[in-house]
Structures are given as C-alpha cells and as structure tokens.
Amino acid sequence: MVQISFFTSLTTRFSFFLLFAFGQMRDFFRKILDFRKSKNLEGYAPICSGMEDFYVRRVYRRVQDCANRPISSAPDSWIDVVERYSNDNNKTLHRTSNSTRCINLGSFNYLGFASSDEYCTPRVIESLKKYSSSTCSARVDGGTTNLHYELEELVARFVGKPAAIIFGTGYVTNSAVIPVLIGKGGLIISDSLNHNSIVNGARESGAVVRVFQNNNPAHLEQVLREQIAAGQPRTHRSWKKILVIIEGIYSMEGAFCKLPEIISICKKYKAYTYIDEAHSMGAVGKTGRGVCELLGVDPADIDIMMGTLSKSFGSCGGYIAASKDTVQYLKHTCPAHIYATSMPPPAVEQAICALKVILGEDGSNRGAVKLAKIRENSNFFRSELKKMGFEVLGDNDSPVMPLMLYNPAKVPAFSRECLIREVAVVVVAYPAVPLLLNRARFCISASHSREDLVKALEVISKIGDLNKMHAEDNRKKLE
Structure with missing residues (x-):
C-alpha cells in the first residue's frame, strides 16, 4: 500500500x-x-x-x-x-x-526473447515457410496445427499441471475464460488491483463480484466469511461456486501476491483459486516457473493457472493450465477457442523454442x-x-518497478526528459x-x-x- x-x-x-x-x-x-x-x-x-x-x-x-x-x-x-x-x-x-x-x-x-535468438529465430522462420503467417481459422475448424498441440503439452509440463489450452491473446484468455468457468449463482472474489481483463471477464460472467483489498489475506478471509454467511442475494441460498482471482505479480505495483496465505484461506472455505501469472511465469523462480516456485507453493493447490506468452517468451497469446477435465470443458465451451482465430504458427513456434531454452532442452545452459x-x-x-x-x-526479484511521480505535471516532464536523453x-x-x-x-x-x-x-x-x-x-x- x-x-x-x-x-x-x-x-x-x-x-x-x-x-x-x-x-x-x-x-x-x-x-x-x-x-x-x-x-x-x-x-x-x-x-x-x-x-x-x-x-x-x-x-x-x-x-x-x-x-x-x-x-x-x-x-x-x-x-x-x-x-x-x-x-x-x-x-x-x-x-x-x-x-x-x-x-x-x-x-x-x-528474458530477451523478443529479438533475434540463435535457437528460436531459425526455427520460427522455418515454421513461417511451412505454415504461413496465420491459420486464418478458429481452432475447431482449420486452425489447429501440430505446433499448437506441442505447445499445450509443453506449457502443461512447464507449469506443473495435467493439461493446458492456448488462446490468441492474454487479454482474451481472461475475459473469455472466466465467464465460462462461473456464472449466475456463483461468487467471484477479485483482488482490487486485478488487471482489466479479469475485471471485464468477471463482469461478463453474471456472477456476483466482490472485491478484497490488494494482497490482503485477512480482508479476503473477512469477505469470504461474510459472503458465505449471507449467501446469494435475495434467496440467501448457498453459492453454487466461489472463485478467488489474484495475480502473481501485480503489474502496476511490482509486488508478488501472498500466495501461501491466500491458498490456505481458499482451502479453508472451499473456494477455487484462479491465478494470473502474466508477469511472473518465466520471469521469476529458480527455473522460471513463476510465483509457485518462488514462494514454495505446489501448483496442484491452484485450480486455474493463467499466463501469457507475450512477455517472458517473446511471442503472443495466453494459456490456461488446469485439470484435464477443465481444459476439455474449455475446448468445448469457450468462445475464444471456438470462434476466434488461433495463434499464428510462427508465434507458437517462438513460444515452444523459448520454453525449450528455459528448460535447457536446446542443449545449452542459456536459459x-x-x-x-x-x-x-x-x-x-x-x-x-x-x-x-x-x-x-x-518486491526484490520482481522485474516490474514502479517509480512514484504523483504530481500530474511530473508525468509528461519525466517521460519527455527521458526520451531526450535516449531512455x-x-x-x-x-x-x-x-x-x-x-x-x-x-x-x-x-x-x-x-x-x-x-x-x-x-x-x-x-x-x-x-x-x-x-x-x-x-x-x-x-x-
């Protein structure tokens, strides 16, 4: 705070x-x-x-x-x-x-994968020649290649979940998946500083949305207790499902979530957990496996793991890693999978190669x-x-660093002066x-x-x- x-x-x-x-x-x-x-x-x-x-x-x-x-x-x-x-x-x-x-x-x-890379770039160029720049189709039509299956298997193995599904963008991953996972009669408890994609997804779901103070497990527990005691509006029936949504690194704060404490509270009150690791997966942890590895949390304790491929991996798109049943359900119901154009094959190849470098499967220790x-x-x-x-x-180890300016006149002044000085x-x-x-x-x-x-x-x-x-x-x- x-x-x-x-x-x-x-x-x-x-x-x-x-x-x-x-x-x-x-x-x-x-x-x-x-x-x-x-x-x-x-x-x-x-x-x-x-x-x-x-x-x-x-x-x-x-x-x-x-x-x-x-x-x-x-x-x-x-x-x-x-x-x-x-x-x-x-x-x-x-x-x-x-x-x-x-x-x-x-x-x-x-991780520096956005520019030319000795391992990734030649393979991306070959995939461009083989598959072209776009599938021009949704996944369920003609938009799935062998590369898409390979990336989903690799992502699931990397994050430590049984299965994964990939989407065209990280924003769509949140905004389209959340309404499929929970709807009317459900309760979403969202961190006050969650990304706009999460906010819009929660609003579209039809579930009741409650907010807890940023990274405050005590307030999360208070909100959970109050909502469970009160039940659904008007009928006061029990909630059909409760979903707690947090981020690994809060993108405007640069702080890690208090994941162990939040997981403990969610287990206590039988709430599902959904974590957005857009800024932490690949960037933190000894082997790049995000806040779970950094904070010593078993990925099995998290129900839905979301992340993007557009940051640490130098590509585009997003993923959901979860149980096989959950992923199969998303493949049959999520509009972003059924109707939206799939990830371009060269972008898929880039993410695959970046993951292999991180895992050391390129034959080097560059990862x-x-x-x-x-x-x-x-x-x-x-x-x-x-x-x-x-x-x-x-926090230390976080690659995101907000420097407070406060006064509105300092915002453009700081930006312009940096640009003049080539930053x-x-x-x-x-x-x-x-x-x-x-x-x-x-x-x-x-x-x-x-x-x-x-x-x-x-x-x-x-x-x-x-x-x-x-x-x-x-x-x-x-x-």
Missing part, C-alpha cells in the same frame, strides 16, 4: 483542481462563443460525452505525445523510437522519418543464464533507485492508476547489460534532480 504524504497529496490534488477548473472554464466560454452553431444531431445521441470526453480533451491530450509512441525496431534492450511532432498543441501528432535510439525500459521482454541475469538486473536496478532516494514499489520509459496516470498515484513503470530485461542499466540510472537521477523527485526533497518540504 502506497503511503502518500500530506504535502504530496495536497499539491497533487491542487494540480488536478487547476486542470479541471481551467478545462471547465474553457468549455463554458466555448459554449458561449458557439451558441449560434447548430446542435442538431438528427436524433443521434452524442457519441462522445461526459467526464470521459472532458478528461481526454483537457487532460490526456496535453500529454498524449508521451503515449502510443511508435517504434521501428525489435523491442530489445535498445529500441528505435519514431520521432513525432505536433502543430496544434498535441491535438494531432505527425510521424517523421527519423528515430531515436533509446534504452528500452518499457517492454515486457523479461539458466537468462534467469540468473533477470534476477541480478532487477535487484541491482531496484536497489540503486532506492539509494538515490526515489520511492520505488514492489524510453512508460508513464502511467489516471484512469490506469488512482488519481493521486501517478507513476513511471520500468520493466527490466535479461538482455540489458550492466552498462545499459548504469546509463539509465544516471539519466533518471538527473531528471529526478530537475523535477525534485527524490525522497529527501519531499522530506525537506515537509520540514
């Missing part, structure tokens, strides 16, 4: 107040100046209206040059960021033919070296940021995070050299001085 100081909270709220106040004033005077113009929409409702439209026009547009930056290279340790310019105060952005070579601290390329490097890089970068006085969230970063603001908790999020890779990280740290330190972001600066203000 982030502890925001009174001074930081006050200045951040005041900054947003100015943004909203002046934005509302501009809209008010614009209405007066345009009162003669026709408002006739011929019966149509405004397609964009309300606070969302106001926020996009008056807040987001000011900083949209810091988002959606196009790149023109593989997302390796260094990337080419395409230069853009605007002649109308960020209302429209125009690309140029130039690019800036930057240290990449924004991509989820945890073990990559896993050791990501831990070393992550812990070095986190410790150095803290030594500089920055407020950094998350590409991701900044995150409302509504992706709470209004007062704006941040930058660094993602460390095994492909980063120590020199890369030192250079990035020097840049971040200089920008911290410029923007008064160091913790000691905040303490002086409070004094």
